[in-house]
């Protein structure tokens with residue numbers, strides 16, 4: 838199991854070090870620099886395990902991306918360049934307690950879509 842653990846650690850370290858919210862393919866390309874023999878399916882499996890364990894976030898949009906930052910934050914998706922930005926500002930939902938939901942919500946995911954400032958220039 839040592840092998841699996843170290844692959845997982847390397848993938849996790851990469852995700853913690855980047856703000857790019859990479860796809861599995863991007864994680865694969867990067868991990869291969871350290872582990873030349875790793876396969877894409879191994880990367881997928883590790884990512885899935887880590888997401889299931891809550892070590893990383895899985896952000897499914899047009900493509901599935903991964904985030905090593907599991908603190909509570911929102912995302913902004915740029916429709917033009919495809920970049921995903923982190924938003925750490927507290928977002929207030931004045932009326933969210935009044936919404937009719939079929940249970941007790943523990944968390945809420947917030948997404949913004951639009952054109953980012955660097956694409957607007």
Ligand SMILES: [Zn+2]
Pocket residue numbers: 915916917918919920952953954955956
């Ligand atoms: Zn953009």
Ligand SMILES: [Zn+2]
Pocket residue numbers: 858904906910911912922923
């Ligand atoms: Zn993020």
